Amino acid sequence: MVFESFATNLISGGTALDRQHIYAYDIQGGQATLVSIASDGSEGNDWSQESDVSSDGRYVVFSSNADNLVMTDTNYSIDIFLHDRDVDQDGNFDEVGQVSTMRVNVASDGTPTSNGQSHRPALSYDGQTIVFESADSTLVSGDTNGVADVFVHDRQSPPPTSGADLSVTVCCDRAFAYTEGTMNGAFLISVTNQGPDTAHNVTVNLSGPTTVLTPTQGTCDPTPPGSCNLGTLAAQRPLLASRSVV
Numbered sequence: 001m002v003f004e005s006f007a008t009n010l011i012s013g014g015t016a017l018d019r020q021h022i023y024a025y026d027i028q029g030g031q032a033t034l035v036s037i038a039s040d041g042s043e044g045n046d047w048s049q050e051s052d053v054s055s056d057g058r059y060v061v062f063s064s065n066a067d068n069l070v071m072t073d074t075n076y077s078i079d080i081f082l083h084d085r086d087v088d089q090d091g092n093f094d095e096v097g098q099v100s101t102m103r104v105n106v107a108s109d110g111t112p113t114s115n116g117q118s119h120r121p122a123l124s125y126d127g128q129t130i131v132f133e134s135a136d137s138t139l140v141s142g143d144t145n146g147v148a149d150v151f152v153h154d155r156q157s158p159p160p161t162s163g164a165d166l167s168v169t170v171c172c173d174r175a176f177a178y179t180e181g182t183m184n185g186a187f188l189i190s191v192t193n194q195g196p197d198t199a200h201n202v203t204v205n206l207s208g209p210t211t212v213l214t215p216t217q218g219t220c221d222p223t224p225p226g227s228c229n230l231g232t233l234a235a236q237r238p239l240l241a242s243r244s245v246v
């Protein structure tokens with residue numbers, strides 16, 4: 001479950017919890033976790049409210065007046081944010097470096113338009129669809145009614161990742177050798193998103209002989225030439241896939 005609170009003693013290590021924040025609460029473990037945070041773990045610098053959570057607890061949506069939850073929030077207005085508690089999809093939530101926060105009151109092409117406040121977000125069972133209310137008349141074309149409307153943001157069609165900046169390096173972390181024309185060894189494939197925005201559907205296509213592929217997140221198809229779908233890669237985050245040539 002998720003809830004909002006002004007309490008300052010729900011978690012340890014907070015630095016500025018004197019404002020309304022969103023917490024996820026694990027009923028079985030009896031543990032509250034601050035989730036109105038940026039991808040790098042920074043606490044929201046202003047109040048957050050109106051939260052909802054997906055059925056598996058992975059995704060939390062909320063509205064917030066904080067302007068430090070994503071890199072380019074300069075609208076001085078209330079936005080809707082989606083916090084992913086398990087970017088690496090390993091089932092362990094809230095790991096440092098494996099959470100991400102994105103703004104979802106954006107136009108269909110991903111443009112973070114805003115000339116009005118957005119409120120009251122709700123999340124679908126699977127966390128893929130967000131519905132919210134907004135006075136912003138620029139989210140869709142032809143919104144000339146002069147009043148707030150209800151909008152749906154479908155994550156199945158992720159926005160362009162123009163602010164993502166992916167780089168790939170391949171390096172031999174262990175000795176490898178050529179033996180009678182065959183190559184044996186292991187390689188580390190490092191994919192890094194150095195940009196300010198989350199990259200979606202990160203796919204790495206390989207070439208070469210039969211391999212064993214072990215990604216730190218996502219899945220790989222080792223069938224030659226081999227490819228990996230590594231899923232979502234948060235801003236300023238690296239991930240690795242090891243490739244053993246057999």
Ligand SMILES: [Ca+2]
Pocket residue numbers: 064065066067073074075076077078079
């Ligand atoms: Ca804002």
Ligand SMILES: [Ca+2]
Pocket residue numbers: 085086087088089090091092093094095098
């Ligand atoms: Ca995780």
Ligand SMILES: [Ca+2]
Pocket residue numbers: 135136137143144145146147148149
């Ligand atoms: Ca309107």
